[in-house]
Amino acid sequence: MLNVRTPLLAVNGLEAWYGESHILHGANFNVQEGEVVTLLGRNGAGKTTTLKSIMGIVGRRAGSVRLEGRELINCTSDQIARAGIAFCPEERGIFSSLSVQENLLLPPAVKPGGLPLDQVFELFPNLKDRLAASQGTKLSGGEQQMLAIGRILRTGARLLLLDEPTEGLAPVIIQQIGRTIGALKDKGFTILLVEQNFRFASTVADRYYIMEHGRIVDDFTNSELEANTDKLHAYLGV
Amino acid sequence: MFEIFGIPSTALFGQLLIGLINGSFYALLSLGLAVIFGMLNIINFAHGALYMLGAFTAFLLLHYAGVDYWWALVIVPIVVGIVGVVIERLLLQWLYKLDHLYGLLLTFGLALIIEGMFRNFFGASGRPYQIPELLRGGQNLGFMFLPNYRAWVVFFSAVVCFSTWFLIERTSLGATLRAATENPTLVRAFGINVPRMIMLTYGFGAALAALAGVMAAPIYNVSPQMGSDIIIVVFAVVVIGGMGSILGAVLTGFGLGIIEGLTKVFFPEASNTVVFVIMAIVLLVKPAGLFGRRG
Numbered sequence: 001m002l003n004v005r006t007p008l009l010a011v012n013g014l015e016a017w018y019g020e021s022h023i024l025h026g027a028n029f030n031v032q033e034g035e036v037v038t039l040l041g042r043n044g045a046g047k048t049t050t051l052k053s054i055m056g057i058v059g060r061r062a063g064s065v066r067l068e069g070r071e072l073i074n075c076t077s078d079q080i081a082r083a084g085i086a087f088c089p090e091e092r093g094i095f096s097s098l099s100v101q102e103n104l105l106l107p108p109a110v111k112p113g114g115l116p117l118d119q120v121f122e123l124f125p126n127l128k129d130r131l132a133a134s135q136g137t138k139l140s141g142g143e144q145q146m147l148a149i150g151r152i153l154r155t156g157a158r159l160l161l162l163d164e165p166t167e168g169l170a171p172v173i174i175q176q177i178g179r180t181i182g183a184l185k186d187k188g189f190t191i192l193l194v195e196q197n198f199r200f201a202s203t204v205a206d207r208y209y210i211m212e213h214g215r216i217v218d219d220f221t222n223s224e225l226e227a228n229t230d231k232l233h234a235y236l237g238v
Numbered sequence: 239m240f241e242i243f244g245i246p247s248t249a250l251f252g253q254l255l256i257g258l259i260n261g262s263f264y265a266l267l268s269l270g271l272a273v274i275f276g277m278l279n280i281i282n283f284a285h286g287a288l289y290m291l292g293a294f295t296a297f298l299l300l301h302y303a304g305v306d307y308w309w310a311l312v313i314v315p316i317v318v319g320i321v322g323v324v325i326e327r328l329l330l331q332w333l334y335k336l337d338h339l340y341g342l343l344l345t346f347g348l349a350l351i352i353e354g355m356f357r358n359f360f361g362a363s364g365r366p367y368q369i370p371e372l373l374r375g376g377q378n379l380g381f382m383f384l385p386n387y388r389a390w391v392v393f394f395s396a397v398v399c400f401s402t403w404f405l406i407e408r409t410s411l412g413a414t415l416r417a418a419t420e421n422p423t424l425v426r427a428f429g430i431n432v433p434r435m436i437m438l439t440y441g442f443g444a445a446l447a448a449l450a451g452v453m454a455a456p457i458y459n460v461s462p463q464m465g466s467d468i469i470i471v472v473f474a475v476v477v478i479g480g481m482g483s484i485l486g487a488v489l490t491g492f493g494l495g496i497i498e499g500l501t502k503v504f505f506p507e508a509s510n511t512v513v514f515v516i517m518a519i520v521l522l523v524k525p526a527g528l529f530g531r532r533g
Contacts (some may be wrong), residue, residue: 057425083430095417095426102413107428155429 006069008033008190013063016053025214031192036185038193038201041211047194051161055087056080082110086157090164092148094136103136104151113158120150123180142173145182159190166197178203212237251382252531253499261495262395263450265488267472270446272487275417277439280341286465287349288437288444292318292451297367297460307370314452315445322444326437364459391453406484474517479529486529
């Protein structure tokens with residue numbers, strides 16, 4: 001697929017290390033403005049490390065990560081966040097020493113145009129009811145996930161990195177997260193998603209990249225999904 | 239005057255007041271230690287030296303620049319806070335990823351160097367610092383005599399402790415601090431300059447120690463070893479209260495000061511050791527400290 005537009009996020013030759021172990025070996029992919037793109041792959045393929053590398057929170061990284069054409073590979077993670085990328089980690093990162101409200105208000109606004117709080121509550125009505133809870137970690141798993149996503153919507157970042165938002169959640173909550181991702185897309189957010197749950201991904205994603213051993217080995221769009229089902233099963237080992 | 243358990247009220251309340259005064263300093267110092275430990279993961283053995291530095295700076299300002307106590311209360315914490323920032327940038331920032339022990343050794347070495355320098359220039363003897371005019375004299379409360387300056391110290395340190403607690407536990411800046419204590423990597427990935435925050439936290443802790451030093455100058459003599467005299471007890475206070483708990487540090491500080499004072503009345507022989515006896519018991523029964531979160 002030939003991209004005429006400058007992609008919102010362009011990743012080229014991305015390499016990453018944790019101490020001595022070399023995890024990413026030159027990953028190449030891009031995300032267009034307004035897209036939902038999913039990274040698929042087996043456990044240990046480097047999906048989470050890819051998100052963390054974009055965010056600048058791995059031990060060492062090399063290659064190129066550009067946001068709207070601006071090179072971020074030498075930036076610290078706070079500078080990357082301020083460039084307009086927001087991250088929702090796999091373990092959700094809810095702070096136990098902060099109340100629900102403090103968790104929600106913690107990430108500072110990095111750009112104008114973040115969602116106002118009432119729109120966050122429209123997406124996640126449960127959060128509003130639990131606002132008084134003294135400890136963020138007293139929430140259920142689903143509520144914690146909503147809090148983790150909700151708090152990064154306020155910041156004005158237009159590119160969201162979501163690491164396995166459905167992990168360990170009940171089907172009804174997963175559906176709600178799926179609807180939320182759709183709604184966020186309608187609001188103009190661009191989303192890079194890491195998923196193990198391929199069926200969930202297929203309900204929200206525009207395009208897919210397949211990762212293996214720290215590289216992108218394949219990619220296709222949602223419309224090409226059916227034609228690629230067998231190949232996909234082979235990649236994911238399902 | 240009346241008697242309680244055969245002890246004259248003036249003696250009892252007098253010692254209680256001394257306990258409260260000592261407790262004020264324990265609270266201020268252990269508060270700074272707790273804030274620093276929470277954020278930097280460093281056991282700041284230089285805390286006593288920073289406290290001494292605060293007292294000495296006030297003394298020098300008064301005698302060489304004519305800067306009075308009230309201005310010293312403002313200027314000295316700023317000056318020593320800047321010293322703290324410099325220490326953090328030059329030395330401490332390289333240690334965060336290492337074991338606690340390295341920070342402890344480095345700050346202990348720093349304390350020895352600072353103390354040694356002052357002993358070299360000013361000698362070991364204590365120097366008096368006059369109580370500011372406004373706070374001289376005292377009130378006769380009937381059951382005891384209350385010197386104005388001591389009342390001020392208890393009042394002001396309680397205000398400072400409460401303000402610090404409020405700042406950390408009840409404001410959005412404090413929420414960011416607490417979050418950064420828990421998971422600095424993620425807080426930084428939200429766009430917050432965590433290294434700068436850590437630097438300022440050490441500066442703030444140093445400023446608190448210096449403030450305690452200024453307040454202590456008119457009560458204890460200003461001497462190079464005043465920091466090492468008090469810091470051992472303060473460490474015991476922190477161990478009893480639990481490392482990293484703000485409220486725990488404050489309550490334990492005041493509480494142990496009072497217990498120490500009461501011991502002086504009822505069993506003077508134990509007054510110097512009672513804090514350490516309590517520490518040993520707390521370590522046996524609740525190793526994380528009375529207010530500690532981790533077990």
